[in-house]
Amino acid sequence: MEKQIRQFDEDRDFRQEIIDLIHSSLQLENFSSLLEEYHSFDISNAIVEIEPQERISLFNRIDLDLAAGVFEHLETDEAIEFIKELPLQLAVKIIDQMDTDDAVDLLQYLESEEEDLDIVSLLSPKKRIELKKLWVYSEDEIGSRMSNSFIELTKSMSVKDAMKKVTMIAADTEYISILYVVSKHALIGYLKLKQLIVARASQTIEEIMETHLIFAHPHDDKEDVALKMQDYGESSMPIVDDLMHMVGIVTYDDLMDIISEEKSEDYTRFAALAGDDVDIQTDTLPVRVKKRIPWLVINLFLSLITSIILSLFGNSLTGSSGASLLAARLAVYLPMILGMSGNTGTQSLAVMIRYLATNKKELSFKGILKYLSRELGTGIFQGFVIGLLVFLMILITHMITGSVSIDHLTLMTAIVTSGSVFVALILSTTLGAIVPLLMEKFKIDPAVASGPFISTVSDITTLSIYYSIALAILLPLYL
Amino acid sequence: MSADFEDLETLTTKIIDLFRSDLSFEEKREKLDEFHDFELSQCLMELTMEERSNFFLFFSDPGVANILSQLSEDDVIPILKEMDMTRVSKVINEMQPDDLVDIIKEMDEEDQTSYLSLINPHIRPNIKQLINFDETVVGSIMNTSYVEIRKSDSIKQAIRKLVDQAPDVEFISNVYVTDLGYLEGVVSLKDLISSGNRPEMKIEEIMATNLIASTPETKNEEAIEIMKNYDFLLLPIVDKNFKMLGIVSFDDMVEALNQESDADYSRLAGVTDITIEEHETIFSTVKKRMPWLVVLLFINIITSSIVRGYSGVLTAIPTLALFMPLLSNMAGNSGTQSLGVIIRLFAKSQLDTRSSVVKHLLKEFLTGVVNGVIIAMFLFVMVIVMKMISGQTLIEVLPFAGVIALAISVALIVSSLAGALVPLVMKWVRIDPAVASGPFITTVSDITTLLIYFGLASLLLASLL
Numbered sequence: 001m002e003k004q005i006r007q008f009d010e011d012r013d014f015r016q017e018i019i020d021l022i023h024s025s026l027q028l029e030n031f032s033s034l035l036e037e038y039h040s041f042d043i044s045n046a047i048v049e050i051e052p053q054e055r056i057s058l059f060n061r062i063d064l065d066l067a068a069g070v071f072e073h074l075e076t077d078e079a080i081e082f083i084k085e086l087p088l089q090l091a092v093k094i095i096d097q098m099d100t101d102d103a104v105d106l107l108q109y110l111e112s113e114e115e116d117l118d119i120v121s122l123l124s125p126k127k128r129i130e131l132k133k134l135w136v137y138s139e140d141e142i143g144s145r146m147s148n149s150f151i152e153l154t155k156s157m158s159v160k161d162a163m164k165k166v167t168m169i170a171a172d173t174e175y176i177s178i179l180y181v182v183s184k185h186a187l188i189g190y191l192k193l194k195q196l197i198v199a200r201a202s203q204t205i206e207e208i209m210e211t212h213l214i215f216a217h218p219h220d221d222k223e224d225v226a227l228k229m230q231d232y233g234e235s236s237m238p239i240v241d242d243l244m245h246m247v248g249i250v251t252y253d254d255l256m257d258i259i260s261e262e263k264s265e266d267y268t269r270f271a272a273l274a275g276d277d278v279d280i281q282t283d284t285l286p287v288r289v290k291k292r293i294p295w296l297v298i299n300l301f302l303s304l305i306t307s308i309i310l311s312l313f314g315n316s317l318t319g320s321s322g323a324s325l326l327a328a329r330l331a332v333y334l335p336m337i338l339g340m341s342g343n344t345g346t347q348s349l350a351v352m353i354r355y356l357a358t359n360k361k362e363l364s365f366k367g368i369l370k371y372l373s374r375e376l377g378t379g380i381f382q383g384f385v386i387g388l389l390v391f392l393m394i395l396i397t398h399m400i401t402g403s404v405s406i407d408h409l410t411l412m413t414a415i416v417t418s419g420s421v422f423v424a425l426i427l428s429t430t431l432g433a434i435v436p437l438l439m440e441k442f443k444i445d446p447a448v449a450s451g452p453f454i455s456t457v458s459d460i461t462t463l464s465i466y467y468s469i470a471l472a473i474l475l476p477l478y479l
Numbered sequence: 480m481s482a483d484f485e486d487l488e489t490l491t492t493k494i495i496d497l498f499r500s501d502l503s504f505e506e507k508r509e510k511l512d513e514f515h516d517f518e519l520s521q522c523l524m525e526l527t528m529e530e531r532s533n534f535f536l537f538f539s540d541p542g543v544a545n546i547l548s549q550l551s552e553d554d555v556i557p558i559l560k561e562m563d564m565t566r567v568s569k570v571i572n573e574m575q576p577d578d579l580v581d582i583i584k585e586m587d588e589e590d591q592t593s594y595l596s597l598i599n600p601h602i603r604p605n606i607k608q609l610i611n612f613d614e615t616v617v618g619s620i621m622n623t624s625y626v627e628i629r630k631s632d633s634i635k636q637a638i639r640k641l642v643d644q645a646p647d648v649e650f651i652s653n654v655y656v657t658d659l660g661y662l663e664g665v666v667s668l669k670d671l672i673s674s675g676n677r678p679e680m681k682i683e684e685i686m687a688t689n690l691i692a693s694t695p696e697t698k699n700e701e702a703i704e705i706m707k708n709y710d711f712l713l714l715p716i717v718d719k720n721f722k723m724l725g726i727v728s729f730d731d732m733v734e735a736l737n738q739e740s741d742a743d744y745s746r747l748a749g750v751t752d753i754t755i756e757e758h759e760t761i762f763s764t765v766k767k768r769m770p771w772l773v774v775l776l777f778i779n780i781i782t783s784s785i786v787r788g789y790s791g792v793l794t795a796i797p798t799l800a801l802f803m804p805l806l807s808n809m810a811g812n813s814g815t816q817s818l819g820v821i822i823r824l825f826a827k828s829q830l831d832t833r834s835s836v837v838k839h840l841l842k843e844f845l846t847g848v849v850n851g852v853i854i855a856m857f858l859f860v861m862v863i864v865m866k867m868i869s870g871q872t873l874i875e876v877l878p879f880a881g882v883i884a885l886a887i888s889v890a891l892i893v894s895s896l897a898g899a900l901v902p903l904v905m906k907w908v909r910i911d912p913a914v915a916s917g918p919f920i921t922t923v924s925d926i927t928t929l930l931i932y933f934g935l936a937s938l939l940l941a942s943l944l
Binding site for chain 1: 707734786815853921
């Protein structure tokens, strides 16, 4: 028999295939089964591109389960728009089939937009109870991401009976890779489906289950739970209340969502971009401007402080030719000093933000002190080396551009400038570490202390240091 | 039972206390067995070398392999080196190929050869192949063990195959249907198990054929998008003829995601490595940050000489200096923003075609124009207010405020373009684009901004004097 080799086609465009299918076959008898060949994610991408009329007829014709899957994959604002297009009865049926955590998201937004729209009371009683359970958790709590579709076993079951149960309900259960063992509703153990499959039929669940439980509580921070799941490398984690009663599970797909949301959020904030992530498709010109201008405006006002400080110092730097000479000389090294301390501040800020993100739970006073003293040490070390280099640079440029001999005034200017670099680097390195710590303390997301923000703060401190030292030591010499 | 989850520190202390206690070997083994591999791995670092070798006596070879797989490569290598060679060869042959590859990759060449020789000849070529993949593509994190069945199998036969293969496979949530190694379809474990009551049905009837797979050269970022969007626990990896090569699992993906976002972050911040190690010294911190600082310092010679070159204008109009930090700060910020965008676009492979690059640059330019105009208007008003407070008249301030506003708008346009252009140019001329870090862009934009500022000022204002 001839072997048919399929070519891997990376450019196979499922979205376009579905759009074409909708346009060509929406009215056909077997449309629903044709569409079911595709993943609900691709379908959700495709229906964004079609006419509202086509969407309504599509949702009317396909299986409710598939429709719910499509809505689970839509962005919230699109989901709201499309659900409103549908007849209320159909909308209710679809929401009833959706995963509870996704349904909660959708309903919460719907409620805030259309106050008189009461879908919840139309849902099935079972769904309403599930919804109520999740409704109480805030967006940051792991409870808001829980699923309640998992399999429970009891410890006295035989492997054979357990297998029978799994076989029966697997099709209607979202997640089956780990099975949970409960006794009087309390979680007492778990086992992987893999272990159950390879176990001997005569064994009991108690014999093969793991009893060392790894779990979280519904009010735990979702990012903390994601970290714990990562550490343990398990594909799900049970969520229990204070009595160890199981209230739900979070699974690997929630984990991936939480982590990538957190990462891109931290990153974009650090780059002083508003919004969650960057995408070439959706980032049109207005979107780009909207993402950047808020930070630029805030920074403009902050930067104005630098101008005000400079104008205050400026009063002492006018009047005599000596003072003007000093003003011009200070200005020469100003961009360099500001640049260098801004850079060190950015470095230590970034390291601290990442440290906080991955070690939230283990922060101790002693640990922080150790961390800060290391930053201080780093600042002193770097300040010294960079200061020394600046000192040499000033003398060398003086020798190249001017006379070979070095006069007292030039020497003092070099000393004062490099001394200021030394102090400024120590300060901005420590500042870069302290600012996010303080923010964490006051429960502001430390990622808000983005790179540009810290560089403005370090501009202000550095400027003040540089000019104060220079005015105190150099001005009398120049006059 | 307490409903509070014990923190890691308590757990590792518990394990160590148990290990050092007077209990019999059997009792200890039974109790140690209850802990999770991750917890056991965390206490390894706290033990002495001698204790560690005793500790491993409590576990089977696969057990030790699982514990070591939880540690970072840097920690595993010294532990392997202190182990007895026969045990090492048993243990590493029990490891998942992707974990083993990670470890071997981190070794020096000599160790690589000697460890490779310990690996079973039948998987050695496999490992060698995986070692050669770049860290940013899925080939480097794929796993070569998965459950394979044929489409002509009955459900009953397939379940039997699954039971036989499962012990050696890490994840079995998907079962792959192959013919002579070529991927033809996939059956989820859920579907297979729920079909258990129809044992004679053929796999062909329940397998899905609309396959979503990746090649080993696919970027990690793209693969994670696929896995996230399709809610995949596993992603099959095939060559261009659909020959099955392996699978990528969610846990490896998450790890790759972490590493990559750390790399993006490090780049934006201008440090060589953003993570802090457990016992990091000042010296190692300095080593990660200093190289950049020194390079930047030397580039800053240019900024100093620009200001020196324009010292004539500066002494004639001393107020110019007042807005110098403001201008360079603002331009630096917008340069960092557009750098931040392009780093992400690189990572997501969204700039692979020439047209997408051109389009992106055009948009950056226009973004710079819009932002530049808005910020310039704000600044224009602010300068006038500031100057009038200090007693100057509107007519006196107007030209000055105009020049500053013009300068900042040009500076913002140039720097937001530079934030995108510099990394692109570096990529074209094959300099490691990581060189175009946040601090580098700010320094470049400092230079352009000073030139624009003083250039415009001497052109437009000096004539008024």
